Amino acid sequence: MSILVDENTTVMVQGITGKEGARTTKDMLDYGTKVVCGVTPGKGGQEVEGVPVYNTVKEAVHQHHPDVSVIYVPPSAAKNAAIEAIENGIRLVNVITETVPIHDTAQMLAYAKRHGATIVGPSSAGILCPGKTRIGSVGGEGFTPGKIGIISKSGAMSKETATLFTHAGFGQSTVVTIGGDVLIGSTFADILRLFGQDKDTDAIVLFGEIGGTYEEDAAAFIKQGGFTKPVAAFISGTFASSLPNVSLGHAGAIIEGGKGTRESKIKALKDAGVMIAEVHHELVDLIKGALKK
């Protein structure tokens, strides 16, 4: 089993005729992903890697009924692309586009919530179930089927993390890259909830970064008993904390109340029983130790 997607999932690519959209379509097809249609306004009737392209999501959905939409459109078009997908009945939207204006993200998240749809991203690198399917850009060597779930704010570090585990003999059930933006559709806690119900996932690895409260929120979720399998985490950011930073005004302090730093995240996660890797490659030994017990 896997979470969010599996080998039967059908996929639509929005922005399929763009450079990255087209390349990813090929990569997904090569992996065995069922890419059934694509959308680029004004390019309906074309084909990309044999996948039919439509002008609108409505036409594409009417013809092919895809389960998931993966979004590769430019930042200024991302909000409307996500809304168009949800409007036409797509329940899972994976937004790969980076640098989406935060107010646009807030609106697309509100729209998804109102219609009961799930967004992963923006700035996600995709979702991968090794050996079954890949959505988006995450993939290639280094991943292998198995029972470790990975949730990562960073795309490259999800692969780096998976590669460490593969070399140590641990495959992955599902790898979810949630994106590192201030506002994201699916948080660590949201994905943990799904992994909790997946009997083929034995342990979880989190790759977090400073800023925001998603790591602390995940810690609270685990502490409340929301997730009971072993969890190991690495939080990057020693360097980032030393950078010339902007003050967040009083509002940041009022809302976050001292959260957001590497120290605060590590403390909250430790309090919830999460194992913390001080350097990234220690994650493997932590999970190994936990699974032996």
Added chain:
Amino acid sequence: MQLKEFEGKTVFRHYGLAVPAGAVVKDNADVAQALRTCTIPVMVKAQIYAGRRGKAGGVKRCTTASEAEQAVRQLLGSQLLGESVQEVLVEECLAVEQEHYAAATFDTTTRMPIIILSRQGGMDIEEYQKMHPDKVIKLEVEALDGLREEQARQLAKLAGFTGDETESIVAVLLKLYDTFVKCDCKLAEINPLIRTKDSRLIAGDAKVILDDDATFRRPLQFSPRIGSRTLSERELAANKVNAEDYRGVAGKIYLDLDGDIGILASGGGASVTAMDALISYGGRPANYTEYSGNPTAEKVKKLAQIVLSKPGLAGCWIVGGTANFTRIDITIQGIIDALIEAKPDYPIVVRRAGPGAKEAYAMLHDAAKKHGLDIHVFDEYTSITESAKIMVDLWKAYKTKRTMKEART
């Protein structure tokens, strides 16, 4: 990007929020002109990013024109809380009845816009909130609907505003939220929001953080900056490299740091992890920059040229996680081209993996041999952390050798 007070007030004024009469002064000679925009007494306020500047002597109340001139002369060009004062704001003194607090920002737990309102505002708002959490009222806003008038009225009521006060505070809240959305802010904060003796509501200060991802559509433009300083030549050049070519990202973020190991990192999360590791082993980066999203060889070359142009480098680290879709051979080609031009004699450590990596390794070995470059190549079987240690060891050895050589000559 954070704005200074006078820039924030430009934003407020643009969207119809009242600010005190006054003008910004960048040169001592301009004080007289600024004084004509408002009545004496005036407030003279140093324009820096840090909070609590008043307690550090950055805000002065002046009752005569010559006092104001003297205050401006004192503040302009001075160092205050670690920043150099480049502008001062000369403003009318308001007859303060009470100081309130109002802000619009995002809450990451609910992932919604939020409005915060407190009847009691001012410098000590954070302490006040800790002691009276029930008096600093937060209201979530539906991003699709915006702030509705009845919601604003309810918020004002919960925060303890009554009678005539309510309508004026509702008007400010609606305009503040409007500013927050239309100007694509991450934060729009008014503290203090001054209620004058004649019952007007005026923004006494402005803290505005703009969303850098929305610069393309913002009607008001401000000069780019990093934290509290303006950009260096290399930083501006790197940003330009990124902006001129839409394919992939290279140089969108470039920071000059004070070490001497040049950094060409790839991937946001991986590059920060790499920097953590380098610093933990005692390495000192000369810069931070990042390329990702499969940029072209030409774009990476331009970024590499900027990194290698820094004087006094004693090492260069080309590092990234295992790339998902950035072509290693294509991006490394750009770096090799820049290395051949610069011909450095210091150690170069490459730790890259991903599509086209094998070809890239061969290209690197070839360039090292042909051009006498000291390149050390590692694949995904050497972790980012381990390669950081290797970089630091080679850098130390190179510096020792260089010092000995200098001592001899």
